[in-house]
Amino acid sequence: MHYLVTGGTGFVGAYVVRDLARQGHQVTVFDLALHHAFLDDVLSATERQRVQLVSGDVTDLPLILRTMQDCQPSRVVHLAATLGASSEANALRALKVNCEGTINIFEASLAFHVEKVVWASSIAVFGPPRRRPSGEIANDAFHRPNDVYGACKAMNEQLGRHYRRQRGLDCTGVRFSVVYGYGKALTMARGTGADFLYELIDKPAVGQPGVVPHGDELIDWLYVEDAARAVVLATQARHNRSIGLNICGERHTIAEVAACVRQLLPEAKLEVQPGTWGGAMRFDMATTEAEIQYSPQVSLEEGLRRNINALRIKQGLPSI
Numbered sequence: 105m106h107y108l109v110t111g112g113t114g115f116v117g118a119y120v121v122r123d124l125a126r127q128g129h130q131v132t133v134f135d136l137a138l139h140h141a142f143l144d145d146v147l148s149a150t151e152r153q154r155v156q157l158v159s160g161d162v163t164d165l166p167l168i169l170r171t172m173q174d175c176q177p178s179r180v181v182h183l184a185a186t187l188g189a190s191s192e193a194n195a196l197r198a199l200k201v202n203c204e205g206t207i208n209i210f211e212a213s214l215a216f217h218v219e220k221v222v223w224a225s226s227i228a229v230f231g232p233p234r235r236r237p238s239g240e241i242a243n244d245a246f247h248r249p250n251d252v253y254g255a256c257k258a259m260n261e262q263l264g265r266h267y268r269r270q271r272g273l274d275c276t277g278v279r280f281s282v283v284y285g286y287g288k289a290l291t292m293a294r295g296t297g298a299d300f301l302y303e304l305i306d307k308p309a310v311g312q313p314g315v316v317p318h319g320d321e322l323i324d325w326l327y328v329e330d331a332a333r334a335v336v337l338a339t340q341a342r343h344n345r346s347i348g349l350n351i352c353g354e355r356h357t358i359a360e361v362a363a364c365v366r367q368l369l370p371e372a373k374l375e376v377q378p379g380t381w382g383g384a385m386r387f388d389m390a391t392t393e394a395e396i397q398y399s400p401q402v403s404l405e406e407g408l409r410r411n412i413n414a415l416r417i418k419q420g421l422p423s424i
Contacts, residue, residue, distance in 0.1 A: 319378055
């Protein structure tokens with residue numbers, strides 16, 4: 105089967121491409137800023153042979169149509185987006201990439217009779233923790249975004265509903281919690297809201313001191329390989345009910361994760377400051393498990409170990 109993956113050399117995208125190629129699928133990657141080195145880090149030589157790269161912008165509908173005409177994808181994974189801080193800095197660009205770009209993918213998918221489109225929504229549609237109700241956030245909870253990025257993703261879920269009901273497009277959004285793993289640093293330049301992960305994991309992994317704020321904050325930690333597996337499962341679930349699905353991992357405070365990092369790296373110089381951002385991160389996963397049969401498989405300790413070892417190997421340091 106042939107897949108088109110936008111943003112396919114990005115953080116989550118590269119692992120999605122790897123999993124698809126590993127399953128024997130042909131993959132065309134459509135990405136504005138092709139990260140060849142990162143893709144080579146993630147894929148084996150055999151997997152890389154099943155991947156074709158196309159440099160392109162999702163706001164360029166003619167190029168998307170031409171690319172789909174060339175590769176004739178059966179399924180599409182749409183991960184290209186501007187992230188939080190960069191969306192706030194340039195609202196018009198965020199609207200064009202995140203909303204117009206998604207419409208372009210939906211329209212092109214209809215034109216070429218794509219079986220399934222899975223695209224990246226966000227937990228930002230629910231707003232910040234202080235604006236959420238207490239307890240777990242239901243999969244179909246009311247959207248209350250308070251920034252441009254979250255508003256774009258909420259709009260896209262409405263667009264997904266429209267294209268499903270009015271145009272017959274089988275499409276599903278996936279809302280990742282906080283994703284960690286090797287390659288996360290790639291998202292920093294794109295405006296990620298999780299820069300603290302660099303201090304918490306990347307620096308200690310290579311022997312540098314790290315300082316992490318808000319140690320009492322309860323976060324849902326999603327290992328990147330679990331995130332990618334959820335995407336692939338979603339592409340295989342035809343006509344599932346929900347427009348968007350919460351994709352989660354394990355719940356721990358930042359201080360608890362720091363303790364796990366210290367256990368793996370006893371010499372780590374890691375300062376964890378007290379405090380929170382104003383609310384715990386708890387999302388319902390029952391709907392996701394029922395609709396696409398996803399549940400996290402990689403434990404926090406194992407995910408951190410894989411993340412740290414990949415960083416250390418890259419620097420010529422021994423694995424732990």
